Amino acid sequence: MTDLSKTPEATPAKGGAFLSVRDLKVHFTTSDGIVKATDGLSFDLERGKTLGIVGESGSGKSVSSSAIMGLHRGTNAMLSGEILLDGVDLLKVSNEDMRKRRGRDVAMIFQDPLSAMHPYYTVGNQIMEAYQVHNDVTKREARKRAIEMLDRVGIPQPDRRVDDYPHQFSGGMRQRAMIAMGLINNPSLLIADEPTTALDVTVQAQILDLLQDLQRDFDAAIIIITHDLGVVAEMADDVLVMYAGRAVEYGPGKEILTNPEMPYTWGLLSSVPDLTASTEAKLIPIRGNPPSLLNPPPGCPFEPRCDHTAKVGGDLCRTTLPDLTPANSGGSHVKRCHIKNADEVYEAEILPEIAPDLVED
Amino acid sequence: MSDTTIATAASVAPASTETVLSVENLKMHFPVKGSGIVRRTVGHVKAVDGVSFEVAKGTALGLVGESGCGKSTTGRMVTRLYKPTEGKINFEGTDIANYSGKQLHPMRREIQMIFQDPSTSLNPRHTVGSIIGAPLRIHKMVPKDKVLDRVQELLEIVGLNPEHYNRYPHEFSGGQRQRIGIARALTLQPKLLVADEPVSALDVSIQAQVINLLQDLQKEFDISFLFIAHDLAIVRHFCPEIAVMYLGKIVEIGDRESIYEHAHHPYTQALLSAVPDVKQAAIGGRRERIRLEGDVPSPINPPSGCHFRTRCAIAKDICSVVEPPLLQIGKKHKVACHFPGEIHQHPEKPVTAPLLGVDEFGAPDPGASPAEVPGDGPGYADTWYDLANNSRGSA
Numbered sequence: 001m002t003d004l005s006k007t008p009e010a011t012p013a014k015g016g017a018f019l020s021v022r023d024l025k026v027h028f029t030t031s032d033g034i035v036k037a038t039d040g041l042s043f044d045l046e047r048g049k050t051l052g053i054v055g056e057s058g059s060g061k062s063v064s065s066s067a068i069m070g071l072h073r074g075t076n077a078m079l080s081g082e083i084l085l086d087g088v089d090l091l092k093v094s095n096e097d098m099r100k101r102r103g104r105d106v107a108m109i110f111q112d113p114l115s116a117m118h119p120y121y122t123v124g125n126q127i128m129e130a131y132q133v134h135n136d137v138t139k140r141e142a143r144k145r146a147i148e149m150l151d152r153v154g155i156p157q158p159d160r161r162v163d164d165y166p167h168q169f170s171g172g173m174r175q176r177a178m179i180a181m182g183l184i185n186n187p188s189l190l191i192a193d194e195p196t197t198a199l200d201v202t203v204q205a206q207i208l209d210l211l212q213d214l215q216r217d218f219d220a221a222i223i224i225i226t227h228d229l230g231v232v233a234e235m236a237d238d239v240l241v242m243y244a245g246r247a248v249e250y251g252p253g254k255e256i257l258t259n260p261e262m263p264y265t266w267g268l269l270s271s272v273p274d275l276t277a278s279t280e281a282k283l284i285p286i287r288g289n290p291p292s293l294l295n296p297p298p299g300c301p302f303e304p305r306c307d308h309t310a311k312v313g314g315d316l317c318r319t320t321l322p323d324l325t326p327a328n329s330g331g332s333h334v335k336r337c338h339i340k341n342a343d344e345v346y347e348a349e350i351l352p353e354i355a356p357d358l359v360e361d
Numbered sequence: 362m363s364d365t366t367i368a369t370a371a372s373v374a375p376a377s378t379e380t381v382l383s384v385e386n387l388k389m390h391f392p393v394k395g396s397g398i399v400r401r402t403v404g405h406v407k408a409v410d411g412v413s414f415e416v417a418k419g420t421a422l423g424l425v426g427e428s429g430c431g432k433s434t435t436g437r438m439v440t441r442l443y444k445p446t447e448g449k450i451n452f453e454g455t456d457i458a459n460y461s462g463k464q465l466h467p468m469r470r471e472i473q474m475i476f477q478d479p480s481t482s483l484n485p486r487h488t489v490g491s492i493i494g495a496p497l498r499i500h501k502m503v504p505k506d507k508v509l510d511r512v513q514e515l516l517e518i519v520g521l522n523p524e525h526y527n528r529y530p531h532e533f534s535g536g537q538r539q540r541i542g543i544a545r546a547l548t549l550q551p552k553l554l555v556a557d558e559p560v561s562a563l564d565v566s567i568q569a570q571v572i573n574l575l576q577d578l579q580k581e582f583d584i585s586f587l588f589i590a591h592d593l594a595i596v597r598h599f600c601p602e603i604a605v606m607y608l609g610k611i612v613e614i615g616d617r618e619s620i621y622e623h624a625h626h627p628y629t630q631a632l633l634s635a636v637p638d639v640k641q642a643a644i645g646g647r648r649e650r651i652r653l654e655g656d657v658p659s660p661i662n663p664p665s666g667c668h669f670r671t672r673c674a675i676a677k678d679i680c681s682v683v684e685p686p687l688l689q690i691g692k693k694h695k696v697a698c699h700f701p702g703e704i705h706q707h708p709e710k711p712v713t714a715p716l717l718g719v720d721e722f723g724a725p726d727p728g729a730s731p732a733e734v735p736g737d738g739p740g741y742a743d744t745w746y747d748l749a750n751n752s753r754g755s756a
Contacts, residue, residue, distance in 0.1 A: 056564040057535075156655070170656045171428065200427040200591055202653045205635040209652070227565050230637030234647045257642035271569035273598035275621060275636055282576070283598065285569030289534050 052236030124162030244301035251333030261342035387448035423600030479538035490526030536567035615694035682723025
């Protein structure tokens with residue numbers, strides 16, 4: 001543990017970032033042992049920028065973002081590290097202070113709007129509550145503001161729909177209402193946890209458009225958690241790939257998706273079919289299953305599923321956890337992998353499989 | 362396994378093979394009951410409103426569309442979990458649409474289903490062995506003492522450890538549970554598998570494993586698939602033929618190339634343009650897309666004429682008056698639109714008007730004589746309407 005707790009040296013310690021997460025750890029004690037859901041996560045995010053976090057279920061994406069929202073307070077979770085939002089460490093502020101910030105400075109959009117909204121209250125009531133908690137306004141003013149926000153997110157006839165219950169909304173409209181609720185206090189940081197996973201592609205496109213428009217208007221920083229690499233490719237400025245509670249690759253979105261240097265990212269890219277690939281080719285899945293976060297093995301967490309361990313030699317992959325080191329392509333792109341010439345391996349072995357048309361040039 | 366079965370089961374559409382399933386003008390209208398003691402029927406949800414398609418032996422037909430478009434209802438009617446309001450379901454030549462429970466019993470062997478959510482479709486209080494063995498016992502396929510052997514064989518086929526027959530569903534991961542669901546569907550060696558969103562509840566890396574498994578099984582056992590999904594990329598990968606549904610109707614149906622490269626219906630075009638693309642990372646920003654405004658209208662009161670007209674960018678007067686027929690415009694390509702054409706190349710005048718005997722605003726035209734619309738049936742006709750020349754074409 002002591003060895004792992006040092007801040008990964010490769011991540012640039014920018015002081016001025018709007019949101020700066022440093023060596024965040026979220027551990028849960030269970031009867032079977034300690035589950036290290038997030039284990040040493042660091043990233044920075046500027047205002048007006050979008051960070052995409054990708055990874056499988058159980059890789060610690062949602063747990064990390066809940067930590068930023070302070071949602072682990074009052075549970076048995078053990079948190080350490082720093083979450084600096086505008087210079088204030090959110091892990092150190094009092095519960096009362098966090099309650100004031102939650103919703104005003106940091107807001108969250110949840111994956112399933114049907115279970116995230118209260119079925120017994122009208123949509124308008126729930127949005128108004130979010131506004132009244134942070135602003136000393138009358139009910140009438142709050143209602144006016146709620147209607148304004150519903151209109152802003154594109155709900156038709158907002159003055160009538162404000163009195164509807166969540167079940168009277170369609171899936172896309174509920175997600176819009178959630179966004180309206182999240183943005184009503186103009187938060188400077190918006191965390192969207194799988195905001196479009198439950199939605200159809202056409203509605204997904206509408207919601208992503210909406211998020212981008214609103215980001216431009218409010219200059220908010222957005223963290224978008226998803227497992228859809230297509231969404232990340234279109235939305236994110238920076239991409240963080242998580243596996244087993246750790247960042248395994250982090251850098252500018254374009255770099256990560258065009259020159260990935262970590263076998264897990266390769267696996268993610270090659271296991272999804274796209275709309276232009278040859279249909280004769282088989283999908284190349286990542287074999288095996290995600291690891292248990294209880295008693296993780298000492299080496300690289302991806303080692304049991306990795307096809308490239310032979311390139312490292314010895315049993316380095318099995319015994320030693322690789323550090324986040326600068327990728328060969330340079331810049332701020334970092335990866336957690338022992339393979340030295342990962343960029344060459346990608347060009348030679350992976351790219352022909354996932355995008356044969358790009359190999360020639 | 363002989364070489365011939367491999368050839369027909371490959372992911373390319375075989376030229377012409379035996380049709381396993383032929384669905385004709387299938388309708389499912391769910392009654393909406395009013396409140397009060399009498400609970401009179403006050404309307405109908407037209408979940409599926411006249412769909413026709415064919416599935417050939419050993420291939421896959423993909424059904425895509427937004428939620429609520431009736432794709433799952435169609436699948437459930439084909440497996441006869443629902444009794445259709447109207448229409449025919451011809452399975453190997455026999456119409457099973459009105460079969461009673463008893464008559465259906467032997468049919469259940471032939472048509473099986475894979476469900477979307479593997480954790481809710483497996484009984485948590487039964488062991489895997491009992492879940493997979495149940496169909497064998499019910500249909501008395503093998504002697505009682507051989508059931509376990511067959512269960513273990515099936516577990517091995519779907520890539521699970523045969524020793525695990527004594528475990529319960531909760532002891533498996535999501536991907537493994539979906540494999541159990543697939544094993545259960547395979548027990549009776551069905552000819553047709555209805556897969557209702559088989560991978561959408563799974564992680565990306567696991568999705569590919571399950572899709573590959575389904576393709577291997579298809580090749581090995583020559584199974585036909587009705588593959589229901591909303592993920593267009595997965596459907597393109599798995600199905601040589603695709604039907605796009607909107608509000609209870611098929612708006613476009615055709616082989617893979619016709620749908621994905623030469624879509625002629627504005628809805629299909631909008632769907633395809635909405636799919637986020639990983640390759641966009643190299644270019645940056647968002648893809649140019651066709652924005653669809655608003656939501657799908659209620660199937661209780663669908664719009665008059667063309668169901669899609671309320672959200673369509675190219676809708677004209679005729680669209681609100683006359684419903685466009687499903688017109689065959691290529692060897693394996695049918696589209697239900699008055700103005701079919703590739704993006705930005707939709708014709709000015711409704712091509713369907715002369716065929717239907719109406720003028721370009723949809724009013725009855727006494728001068729024109731309605732002609733037979735090519736492609737009005739479950740399969741594909743040998744001749745079709747050639748859009749380039751406004752005439753009949755053929756192979």
